[in-house]
Amino acid sequence: MPKFTEQEKEQIRQSLLIKGKEIFIKYGLTKTSIDDIVLACGIGKGSFYKFFSSKEELYYEILKNEEEIRETVLNELFREKLSPKELLASFFHTSFELVEENPFLQQVFQNDDHERLNRKLPEQMLEFSKENTERGIHAVNMLMERGVLPQDDPKVIVGIIQAIMMIRLHKHEIGEDVFPKVIAQIIEFIAEGFTKEAKRK
Incomplete structure (x- = not known):
């Protein structure tokens, strides 16, 4: 196996992350092979194993990167000067849109990729979850401190956010033509309800 300089290692690693993401989006985790990935990157299979022990590990690393990007974007919202209702609605809309517009994150939950990761990397996925x-609870606590959300169990509010994320899996049943309006209305009701409750408490 060839020896790589640190710069070459970083270039190969980035190539694996970028090309791997493209292939996973196209075929999904189950149907993607390591051969597909190394061919796209122009490296040998032995070189792949210098960086990742399996395609699941590569997939997991890409997933973590995508979540970090999403977290950074959401944190930027807290710097904006918005009314409590506007901030909360923006938080929900942005959370939803970051998944809706990210084909990789869609792939994770639409196919059996998430279940496969849980089987192959149980410890990492438990830690990831x-x-x-914890990140969701931290964001909710920040919104509580600012009086945007009522003082309630943060886990319940995180669960509501996750429930909104899951609605997109039923876009077809709801109807793709009305789906954007349905989501907008749900977020409007939730933001209105939470901010009223926060004022009362």
Whole structure:
């Protein structure tokens, strides 16, 4: 196996992340092979294993990167000067849109990719889920401190956010033509309800 400089290692790693993401979006985790990935990157299979022990590990690394990008965008919202209702509605809309506009994150939950990751990388996925929940609770606590959300169990509010995310899986049943209006109305009702409750408490 060839020896790589640190710069070459970083270039190969980035290539694996970028090309791997493209292939996973196209075929899904189950149907993608390591051969597909190394061919796209122009490297040997032995070189792949210097960076990742399996295609699931590569997929997991891409998933973590996508979540970090999403977290950065959401954190930017807290710097904007918006009314409580506007901030909360923007938070829900942005959370939804970041998944809706990201084909990789859509792929994770629409196919059996998430289940496969849980089987192949149980410890990493448990930690990932825990970190996701903690990030959600942190965001909710920040909104509570600013009086945007009522003082309630943050896990319940995180659950509501996750429920909104899951609605997109039923876009076809709801009707793709009315779906954007349905989501907008749900977010409007939730933002209105939460901000009124926060004022009362």
